[in-house]
Amino acid sequence: MALRVFASRCARGAARVSSARAFATSPSTTADEPPTTADEASTSSTHRGEAKTASFGYVEVDAREKESLVRGVFERVAPSYDVMNDLMSAGVHRLWKDYFVSKVGVFAGMTHLDVAGGTGDIAFRVLRALQRVEREAELDGQVLDANTRGKVVVSDINPAMLREGMKRATQRGLNQEQLTWLEGNAEKLPVEDESVDVYTIAFGLRNVTDTRAAIADAYRCLKPGGKYMILEFSHVENEILKQVYDFYSFNVIPKLGELVARDRGSYQYLVESIRKFPPQEKLKSMMRDVGFKHVSHENLTGGMVAVHTGYKTKDRI
Numbered sequence: 172m173a174l175r176v177f178a179s180r181c182a183r184g185a186a187r188v189s190s191a192r193a194f195a196t197s198p199s200t201t202a203d204e205p206p207t208t209a210d211e212a213s214t215s216s217t218h219r220g221e222a223k224t225a226s227f228g229y230v231e232v233d234a235r236e237k238e239s240l241v242r243g244v245f246e247r248v249a250p251s252y253d254v255m256n257d258l259m260s261a262g263v264h265r266l267w268k269d270y271f272v273s274k275v276g277v278f279a280g281m282t283h284l285d286v287a288g289g290t291g292d293i294a295f296r297v298l299r300a301l302q303r304v305e306r307e308a309e310l311d312g313q314v315l316d317a318n319t320r321g322k323v324v325v326s327d328i329n330p331a332m333l334r335e336g337m338k339r340a341t342q343r344g345l346n347q348e349q350l351t352w353l354e355g356n357a358e359k360l361p362v363e364d365e366s367v368d369v370y371t372i373a374f375g376l377r378n379v380t381d382t383r384a385a386i387a388d389a390y391r392c393l394k395p396g397g398k399y400m401i402l403e404f405s406h407v408e409n410e411i412l413k414q415v416y417d418f419y420s421f422n423v424i425p426k427l428g429e430l431v432a433r434d435r436g437s438y439q440y441l442v443e444s445i446r447k448f449p450p451q452e453k454l455k456s457m458m459r460d461v462g463f464k465h466v467s468h469e470n471l472t473g474g475m476v477a478v479h480t481g482y483k484t485k486d487r488i
């Protein structure tokens with residue numbers, strides 16, 4: 172797999188971040204007044220007259236601006252990202268991620284690509300599972316070496332998030348021989364066609380400007396027979412749970428962001444972007460549109476989060 176490795180590009184990436192536009196704080200919103208339903212809008216860019224727009228939370232921005240706005244959000248939240256995840260979800264995000272990785276189907280020698288991988292939560296779990304599976308394979312007599320062992324690639328558009336991830340990997344004493352860091356946009360990754368066995372994206376697709384382009388690029392990266400998995404905030408179906416969840420999201424999360432990360436705007440963006448993301452059925456139809464087969468979804472915690480899965484089958488035309 173031809174990979175542009177993170178370290179060599181770090182300096183250039185950081186320069187781009189500093190030149191990104193200042194964060195546009197969205198108009199204040201409450202749980203009572205979401206301006207559009209998620210069915211009407213998605214993070215995929217849309218045409219309004221001549222201009223191509225994309226939703227940045229509840230604000231429609233020029234599609235060309237969204238990437239730098241999102242980049243600004245994660246640049247600012249990177250140092251407190253992991254603490255905030257634990258606080259906002261009371262640690263439940265760990266269970267969602269454990270469950271998601273348990274469905275990957277890790278096998279010896281696999282190539283795993285985790286996109287929008289941020290500080291490595293998914294990639295580290297996959298890496299540990301891979302190392303376990305390969306140790307067992309060796310005990311069973313299989314001979315593995317540097318060429319035949321599997322690899323895990325963590326990719327993200329934001330060097331600040333990748334830097335936090337690299338720091339964490341070292342702090343945790345992970346064996347990193349099978350781990351690579353790659354800076355790249357999910358819409359067009361610097362990854363060879365048909366080179367990946369499993370492609371995961373967790374809490375990342377919502378942030379991409381053109382959702383459809385990112386799904387199509389995942390299809391391109393996957394080998395025939397490869398598996399695509401999305402873990403993303405989704406749409407709560409139970410009306411009572413939805414009301415409680417909306418109240419918590421709009422009233423507590425931005426406040427936590429303000430107190431802990433000193434950044435209310437980024438957490439307001441988080442809750443709004445969740446509401447704008449395509450609901451479960453719509454996301455499945457987008458996956459089918461680019462060619463994925465056997466597409467399915469599973470709701471976790473009443474649909475607060477959903478796992479979407481699709482396959483690039485060997486018998487495609």
Ligand SMILES: C[S@@+](CC[C@H](N)C(=O)[O-])C[C@H]1O[C@@H](n2cnc3c(N)ncnc32)[C@H](O)[C@@H]1O
Pocket residue numbers: 241245286287288289290291292293326327328329332355356357358372373374375378379380
């Ligand atoms: C909410 S974090 C998720 C991180 C990690 N997957 C996790 O579950 O903890 C979203 C990540 O998406 C990344 N991201 C945003 N837009 C992206 C894009 N167009 N391509 C790749 N990554 C992107 C951000 O930099 C950020 O690290």
